[in-house]
Amino acid sequence: MFWRDLFYLAFPNLCPACEKPLPQKASFICSYCFETLPKTAFHGQKENAATNLFRGRYPFDRVTSALYFSKDGSVQKILHSIKYKGNTSLAESLGEWYGKVLFSENTLANAPCFVPVPLHEKKQYQRGYNQALYWAKGLSKGYEGSFVYPALQRNLPTETQTKKGRYDRWKNVEHVFEVLPDFQPENKHIVLVDDVLTTGATLESCARALQRAGANQISVVTLAYAGG
Numbered sequence: 472m473f474w475r476d477l478f479y480l481a482f483p484n485l486c487p488a489c490e491k492p493l494p495q496k497a498s499f500i501c502s503y504c505f506e507t508l509p510k511t512a513f514h515g516q517k518e519n520a521a522t523n524l525f526r527g528r529y530p531f532d533r534v535t536s537a538l539y540f541s542k543d544g545s546v547q548k549i550l551h552s553i554k555y556k557g558n559t560s561l562a563e564s565l566g567e568w569y570g571k572v573l574f575s576e577n578t579l580a581n582a583p584c585f586v587p588v589p590l591h592e593k594k595q596y597q598r599g600y601n602q603a604l605y606w607a608k609g610l611s612k613g614y615e616g617s618f619v620y621p622a623l624q625r626n627l628p629t630e631t632q633t634k635k636g637r638y639d640r641w642k643n644v645e646h647v648f649e650v651l652p653d654f655q656p657e658n659k660h661i662v663l664v665d666d667v668l669t670t671g672a673t674l675e676s677c678a679r680a681l682q683r684a685g686a687n688q689i690s691v692v693t694l695a696y697a698g699g
């Protein structure tokens with residue numbers, strides 16, 4: 472115990488949200504930051520801000536996000552830590568927490584199959600990992616659902632599309648994804664998993680690829696909601 476304490480003093484784990492040293496028992500985020508996270512109630516609502524985003528675009532079974540994104544807030548720091556600092560255990564722990572929430576609220580019908588949205592190969596190579604994979608792993612663990620990766624493949628690179636309008640963004644991602652031949656999505660409740668929900672264009676594109684491959688029930692679960 473002594474050596475462990477000494478080691479901890481030399482290399483304390485910091486809470487990714489407030490950057491204060493984490494108590495040894497708290498593995499991923501301090502209890503204050505966890506309690507004060509801007510949690511949504513989307514999982515209890517069949518209609519919510521996230522489902523509204525897809526109205527007239529894709530008829531998802533359920534759409535839910537765990538947290539509200541706000542610039543310069545704790546969620547942005549968490550996403551940064553997950554995306555760029557290699558904090559995969561933070562992604563997985565948050566997934567496990569939210570998977571349990573979804574399970575206890577009976578949010579997802581049937582036996583959900585969690586499918587992470589793939590990164591473009593080049594991006595994945597640069598970053599070394601796909602953050603959505605760890606968030607999805609945690610979700611399937613907390614929910615005790617199944618998990619398939621990779622089930623989808625990204626065909627084209629996505630350039631920065633922020634300057635384009637919503638229709639152009641939508642058109643650009645229409646055929647970006649395809650379902651890998653080994654994955655059979657029919658008769659499964661596919662739950663697409665990503666870190667942030669912004670315009671929803673990527674998720675819509677994944678859903679269309681899954682639909683072309685025979686999927687008939689698709690939901691979306693993201694860590695953060697950053698839609699308008």
Ligand SMILES: [Zn+2]
Pocket residue numbers: 486487488489490491500501502503504505
């Ligand atoms: Zn904290």
